[in-house]
Amino acid sequence: MAAKDTVAATARPSLTFGATWKYAPAPEDSGQVRIEARYGLFVAGKFQPAKAGRTLPVVEPATEAVLAEVAHADAADVDRAVAAARRAQQRVWGPMPGAHRARYLYRIARLIQERARELAVLETRNGGKPIRESRDVDVPLAAQHFFHHAGWADKVHLAFPGAVGQPIGVIGQVIPWNFPLLMAAWKLAPALACGNTVVLKPAETTPLTALRLAEILQQADLPEGVVNIVCGDGGTGAALVRHPGIDKVAFTGSTEVGKEIQRTLAGTGKDLTLELGGKAAHVVFEDCAVDQAVEGVVRGIFFNQGHVCCAGSRLLVQESLHDLFVEKLLRRMERIRVGDPLDKNTDLGAIHSRAQLDKIRGLVESGVAEGCTLHQPAGALPAKGYWYPPTAFTGVGPAHRIAREEIFGPVLSILTFRTPEEAVEKANNTPYGLSAGVWTDKGARILWLAERLRAGVVWNNTFNRFDPAAPFGGYKESGFGREGGRQGLRAYLRFSGSFRQG
Numbered sequence: 001m002a003a004k005d006t007v008a009a010t011a012r013p014s015l016t017f018g019a020t021w022k023y024a025p026a027p028e029d030s031g032q033v034r035i036e037a038r039y040g041l042f043v044a045g046k047f048q049p050a051k052a053g054r055t056l057p058v059v060e061p062a063t064e065a066v067l068a069e070v071a072h073a074d075a076a077d078v079d080r081a082v083a084a085a086r087r088a089q090q091r092v093w094g095p096m097p098g099a100h101r102a103r104y105l106y107r108i109a110r111l112i113q114e115r116a117r118e119l120a121v122l123e124t125r126n127g128g129k130p131i132r133e134s135r136d137v138d139v140p141l142a143a144q145h146f147f148h149h150a151g152w153a154d155k156v157h158l159a160f161p162g163a164v165g166q167p168i169g170v171i172g173q174v175i176p177w178n179f180p181l182l183m184a185a186w187k188l189a190p191a192l193a194c195g196n197t198v199v200l201k202p203a204e205t206t207p208l209t210a211l212r213l214a215e216i217l218q219q220a221d222l223p224e225g226v227v228n229i230v231c232g233d234g235g236t237g238a239a240l241v242r243h244p245g246i247d248k249v250a251f252t253g254s255t256e257v258g259k260e261i262q263r264t265l266a267g268t269g270k271d272l273t274l275e276l277g278g279k280a281a282h283v284v285f286e287d288c289a290v291d292q293a294v295e296g297v298v299r300g301i302f303f304n305q306g307h308v309c310c311a312g313s314r315l316l317v318q319e320s321l322h323d324l325f326v327e328k329l330l331r332r333m334e335r336i337r338v339g340d341p342l343d344k345n346t347d348l349g350a351i352h353s354r355a356q357l358d359k360i361r362g363l364v365e366s367g368v369a370e371g372c373t374l375h376q377p378a379g380a381l382p383a384k385g386y387w388y389p390p391t392a393f394t395g396v397g398p399a400h401r402i403a404r405e406e407i408f409g410p411v412l413s414i415l416t417f418r419t420p421e422e423a424v425e426k427a428n429n430t431p432y433g434l435s436a437g438v439w440t441d442k443g444a445r446i447l448w449l450a451e452r453l454r455a456g457v458v459w460n461n462t463f464n465r466f467d468p469a470a471p472f473g474g475y476k477e478s479g480f481g482r483e484g485g486r487q488g489l490r491a492y493l494r495f496s497g498s499f500r501q502g
């Protein structure tokens with residue numbers, strides 16, 4: 001990799017990553033959390049092997065060890081799952097009064113809370129994210145999504161005045177690896193609240209918490225077939241999307257696959273919502289509270305190793321503040337602790353996979369080759385596992401690849417602007433439009449920008465805050481449809497006549 005800059009040379013050794021790092025899962029955290037050697041698919045309320053007997057290994061990113069073998073569903077397994085979902089929708093879940101569906105959702109929410117530690121440890125071991133994030137963000141938010149939608153289940157008919165939506169039917173849901181449990185909750189809770197049944201396809205690399213959630217669904221006595229989980233790879237996802245027995249696809253993942261799904265569904269009459277990639281602008285004005293903004297920028301890009309669709313990956317800082325801000329930011333980056341994801345003090349865990357690590361390295365190399373200045377704190381990374389240090393680039397222009405392409409890693413591209421108009425122009429200069437952040441002391445300026453930024457979410461003097469009552473979703477190549485809040489129900493209901501309002 002390219003030479004490091006002067007800041008790297010002054011890094012404080014006691015706080016740099018790697019030096020004292022040794023992977024040893026804390027026994028109280030991992031020892032009691034059961035991981036089976038083999039997992040089946042969850043179809044019609046039971047765990048069962050794939051028909052063809054195929055399995056896929058699940059790897060722990062921090063150690064490269066195989067954690068489990070998981071059944072790999074093919075088209076025949078998808079077919080079984082869709083049939084189970086259809087039966088459940090027609091006979092049980094669709095006709096069930098909303099107040100009864102609510103009871104199941106409340107029960108699931110409470111069980112997620114009760115089993116929070118187990119879910120957090122599994123999420124961290126399977127995904128590589130710091131336990132502090134699994135424990136404080138992913139798992140509590142997953143429970144909140146079920147609580148929130150449990151509250152809607154008997155009020156769905158009130159959500160859109162002037163129109164009463166009906167369940168769509170059987171929903172095919174495909175989710176990515178960066179928030180495996182949380183994305184499952186985002187997808188399942190509103191679909192179920194509205195009376196639909198589901199076939200869910202987790203990412204190939206992160207099926208473990210979805211399968212643990214399946215155990216929770218059994219524990220909650222959810223009627224069989226209401227939720228079915230088919231593990232596998234992209235081929236499994238494609239088989240689900242193509243299946244004639246589903247009425248709607250809800251997809252979260254890359255823009256590339258989202259476009260492919262859109263092409264597959266064209267002309268079929270199936271509904272579709274897409275939550276895709278992002279390249280969010282984090283706009284910092286000279287009048288902001290600088291230290292808080294530095295924290296916000298750190299949270300915006302290094303949370304979950306930057307494997308976040310709405311990550312604040314482009315920092316637009318006002319030219320007059322640039323030098324001071326960069327100095328403070330680089331100093332703060334030296335204190336980011338990279339290492340054992342199960343250690344409660346870890347800030348930056350393992351990169352999710354070898355493939356993602358290669359992608360990050362390739363884009364960083366392009367940044368160096370295009371003349372941007374690389375900043376990385378000094379320190380050795382562990383030899384085993386997938387790791388990448390916190391990284392920032394200065395001297396980035398809008399045409400550089402690292403300013404345009406989603407890196408999906410702990411890499412921040414820093415650009416500058418002079419006027420608010422220029423900030424808006426640069427922020428919107430992207431094919432994506434998922435999120436944005438604004439740091440300024442002036443309320444009027446926040447509102448002025450929020451109206452002009454083409455992003456589904458605009459955070460003000462904060463970043464990466466999530467709430468099940470707030471709709472989340474994108475513009476342009478970041479997709480369409482919303483998840484969360486009243487607007488999120490719209491994606492799981494069908495309205496007769498001319499009603500189109502959300």
Ligand code: NAP
Pocket residue numbers: 174175176177178179201202203204205232233234235236237238239241252253254255257258260261274275276277278308309310406408434474478479
């Ligand atoms: P991905 O390759 O698009 O995969 C997402 C899911 O789709 C996985 O379950 C994947 O299975 C499956 N899949 C792959 N090919 C498919 C096909 N042809 N048909 C149907 N399903 C298929 O994305 P990823 O690399 O896992 O996730 C990272 C991307 O997701 C980033 O671009 C990120 O921005 C985006 N993302 C967006 C949001 C949002 O809310 N907007 C949230 C999180 C992530 P396999 O994993 O088994 O290949």
Ligand code: MG
Pocket residue numbers: 234
């Ligand atoms: Mg894939």
